[in-house]
Amino acid sequence: MIRINLLxxxxxxxxxxxxxxxxxxLVVPLALVVATxxxxxxxxxxxxxxxxxxxxxxxxxxxxxxxxxPQIERVNRLAQERAELDLRLGIIGRLQKGRTQSVRLMDELxxxxxxxxxxxxxxxxxxxxxxxxxTTLSNLVVSDLMSRLERSPLFANVELDVAEHAxxxxxxxxxxxxxxxxxxxxxxx
Numbered sequence: 496m497i498r499i500n501l502l503x504x505x506x507x508x509x510x511x512x513x514x515x516x517x518x519x520x521l522v523v524p525l526a527l528v529v530a531t532x533x534x535x536x537x538x539x540x541x542x543x544x545x546x547x548x549x550x551x552x553x554x555x556x557x558x559x560x561x562x563x564x565p566q567i568e569r570v571n572r573l574a575q576e577r578a579e580l581d582l583r584l585g586i587i588g589r590l591q592k593g594r595t596q597s598v599r600l601m602d603e604l605x606x607x608x609x610x611x612x613x614x615x616x617x618x619x620x621x622x623x624x625x626x627x628x629x630t631t632l633s634n635l636v637v638s639d640l641m642s643r644l645e646r647s648p649l650f651a652n653v654e655l656d657v658a659e660h661a662x663x664x665x666x667x668x669x670x671x672x673x674x675x676x677x678x679x680x681x682x683x684x
Contacts (some may be wrong), residue, residue: 547650583676600625600649601617607650611633611636612629613630613631614628614629615629622677625677626656627673628673629670630661630670632666632669633669637677644673648678649678650674650676650677651676653675654674655671657670658673
């Protein structure tokens with residue numbers, strides 16, 4: 496096959512020179528590529544150094560943890576024993592409080608009973624409500640009992656449930672039932 500060049504010679508040379516790259520045109524892009532590569536390499540090296548430092552720090556903490564493991568176990572065991580001891584002391588404290596409450600309650604009730612009043616029954620429901628049933632010669636004695644109970648620090652909300660006339664050995668008497676709330680026991684000194 497035959498080729499014929501129809502372009503004049505000078506245009507041919509201009510075209511070849513336009514296609515040829517100059518060395519100065521490559522400097523700027525090459526500098527950008529190198530700068531970008533250096534930045535990426537610097538960042539990677541910095542991150543790697545930081546990661547290695549963190550790995551060393553974790554290894555140091557693990558070593559310290561292994562060294563302190565027996566002491567940590569002992570502290571945990573002592574904390575558990577203390578919790579069990581506190582539980583036992585709480586139970587003993589509740590038992591101690593309940594042990595004296597009934598005695599104090601009966602002692603205070605005995606102080607509140609006026610003359611010419613006979614107690615037939617005393618009952619405590621739920622630990623908070625006290626019921627006193629008895630017999631007396633007059634409604635005034637029942638009123639005196641209620642006043643004394645109100646003044647006592649162990650009783651509150653005193654109410655008369657029943658007061659009725661009855662006869663015992665041909666004597667006129669008043670049978671009564673008084674209820675009151677038992678106030679919480681004061682802490683032991």
